[in-house]
Amino acid sequence: MVDAVVFWSCTVIYLGVTFVLAYMGYKKTKHGEDFLLAGRSVPSWIIGLSYGSTFISTSAIVGFGGVAAQLGLGIIWLTVLCIGVGVIIAFLFYGRRVRRLGQGMKAMTFPDFLGKRFKSPFLQYSTSFLILVSMPLYSSAVLIGGSRFLQTTLGIQYESALLSFAIITAIYVVFGGLLAVLYTDAFQGFVMLLGLSAIMILTWLLFGGVDASNIALANLVTDPGVPAGLSSKGMTGWTSFPSFGSEIWFTMVTTIIMGVGIGVLAQPQLTVRFMTAKSTKSLNRAVPVGAIFIGLSTAVAFTVGALSNVYFYDNLGKLSTQVAGNNVDLIIPMFINASMPDIIVVLFMLTLLAAAMSTLSSLFHTMGSAAGHDLWCYIGPSRLVPEKYRLCKEKEYKSTLKGNRVGTGIMIVVSVALAFVMPDSIIARATAMFMGLCAAAFLPMFTYGIFAKNPSAFAAKVSLVMGALSWFLWTVFVHIKESSVLGICKFFFNKDALLGSPYTVIDPLVIAMPISIIALIVAWALDPARKAAKAVQETA
Amino acid sequence: MSIFGGKRVFGIDDPWIIAAYVLLFGSTAACVIYGIWKWNEEEEAD
Known part of the structure; x- marks a missing residue:
């Protein structure tokens, strides 16, 4: 157990700094637009750190670190994709166009951007709806990840840990808006960099250096050997990639690496970061900060996760998954608690707190803006709502502080409730599901929208609907990891999945995204409005 | 297959893991x- 004085001193300092920064954000938040976009003049280093710390959550550290302990270092490819796609393509190709278009259209949220770009209220509402339905899954996974570590480290009740997390984060998001989120994200990013760097160095020292660590990890293949349940599914060792085409290969490549690595491009909470930049110069300057942060944090989590096997096997004669009772989410916390000095355990706890809070605050803010700006601010003034309950005046489509704060508060409650009922070992899966849905439903039409000169709203609508629908059907009726838990397939067809192997382990993203792209192309070709415009042009 | 001479x-020693790093x-x-x-560098025109 960690020394109470050390723990509380560090925690009070951490929370004190967080609340001071949040207060600074609160003081500068005067209008709905401040709440949503932080005045569109955020410094580059804050954008980079905030983008990174929002992207890297407890799910990435605890959940995927645990997956690395179970399946080995092949997951490092996810880090490569996070930098290649999540930073290079995201900032250099998507970011600068999103910033310029968003500023030109005065768009304030991701759904608002799509609605204005395609001149389609349907796209704004449906995107908001998808965010409100799917994002609580991710935010709950983040909450669970952080709470599990507090439970293990402090020996407190899981429920108390979860509620404390949610309430502290809720206070500064609801009152401080995006400025509070960005300021605290940047500070939390620093804490994460410090904590993870220390853990990586100490882990290598524990095993006698980089080479010795990896050789010891590689040697686990012969003694004790890969567990029979994993080797029969394609696992070849902890320092080698799974057998091509095997069940674990499909899970590793399609769900973990592609699902998360590609899904990052169309995540609403990250896209908004581009719209807060004052200029393209700010985005360029944010690139190195984001890359260093994302590369370091994920690589450390995955490498340390895999190496935890060496520690547990040397000391307890068991592999990490066996020590954690097959709950991969517990592996990283248990390794840190067992192997590191007290001060590092505290630093790691703050790192996880920081990771959870930075991601959570952004998710809360994005869900709140989808509810308070994109849905309420447009539906609220309509006749659907009794006059005395209307937050905005008729036809006054301005975002109100009150509307956004109420929306954020409601979505926080939903996330916390969901966290209480979600099953164990869900962290990495829920994260991959959310990112997979983002990629399937949003990415094709979002990409089309920012790169096409006169994008077709019809094509975007068809792509969104087909992407979301095919992702949902594959998740519910074919992808066994989800379909067996959801039980809908079982209810209708008396079996867990409608198709057999290997389809049951192919991620919904791999099926749904191509369908979404094909739907976009076909709908674009058939779009009556586009054809009519072309005919008019040719006549003229 | 060995892209690093084995x-x-x-x-x-797995080239896929080495390549990732x-x-x-x-x-x-x-x-x-x-x-x-x-x-x-200031704003670029596309």
């Missing part, structure tokens, strides 16, 4: 160089 790099360091370095190179 030798261990930092104790790892090489790409990780390479892409991070490229981002840092890009940021420095474009540090003062």
Whole structure:
């Protein structure tokens, strides 16, 4: 157990700094637009750190670190994709166009951007709806990840840990808006960099250096050997990639690496970061900060996760998954608690707190803006709502502080409730599901929208609907990891999945995204409005 | 298959894992160089 004085001193300092920064954000938040976009003049280093710390959550550290302990270092490819796609393509190709278009259209949220770009209220509402339905899954996974570590480290009740997390984060998001989120994200990013760097160095020292660590990890293949349940599914060792085409290969490549690595491009909470930049110069300057942060944090989590096997096997004669009772989410916390000095355990706890809070605050803010700006601010003034309950005046489509704060508060409650009922070992899966849905439903039409000169709203609508629908059907009726838990397939067809192997382990993203792209192309070709415009042009 | 002559790099001998680490360091370095190179560049017209 960690020394109470050390723990509380560090925690009070951490929370004190967080609340001071949040207060600074609160003081500068005067209008709905401040709440949503932080005045569109955020410094580059804050954008980079905030983008990174929002992207890297407890799910990435605890959940995927645990997956690395179970399946080995092949997951490092996810880090490569996070930098290649999540930073290079995201900032250099998507970011600068999103910033310029968003500023030109005065768009304030991701759904608002799509609605204005395609001149389609349907796209704004449906995107908001998808965010409100799917994002609580991710935010709950983040909450669970952080709470599990507090439970293990402090020996407190899981429920108390979860509620404390949610309430502290809720206070500064609801009152401080995006400025509070960005300021605290940047500070939390620093804490994460410090904590993870220390853990990586100490882990290598524990095993006698980089080479010795990896050789010891590689040697686990012969003694004790890969567990029979994993080797029969394609696992070849902890320092080698799974057998091509095997069940674990499909899970590793399609769900973990592609699902998360590609899904990052169309995540609403990250896209908004581009719209807060004052200029393209700010985005360029944010690139190195984001890359260093994302590369370091994920690589450390995955490498340390895999190496935890060496520690547990040397000391307890068991592999990490066996020590954690097959709950991969517990592996990283248990390794840190067992192997590191007290001060590092505290630093790691703050790192996880920081990771959870930075991601959570952004998710809360994005869900709140989808509810308070994109849905309420447009539906609220309509006749659907009794006059005395209307937050905005008729036809006054301005975002109100009150509307956004109420929306954020409601979505926080939903996330916390969901966290209480979600099953164990869900962290990495829920994260991959959310990112997979983002990629399937949003990415094709979002990409089309920012790169096409006169994008077709019809094509975007068809792509969104087909992407979301095919992702949902594959998740519910074919992808066994989800379909067996959801039980809908079982209810209708008396079996867990409608198709057999290997389809049951192919991620919904791999099926749904191509369908979404094909739907976009076909709908674009058939779009009556586009054809009519072309005919008019040719006549003229 | 051995893209590194069958030798261990930092104790790892699977080329897929070695390649992932090489790409990780390479892409991070490229981002840092890009940021420095474009540090003062103003808005570009597309």
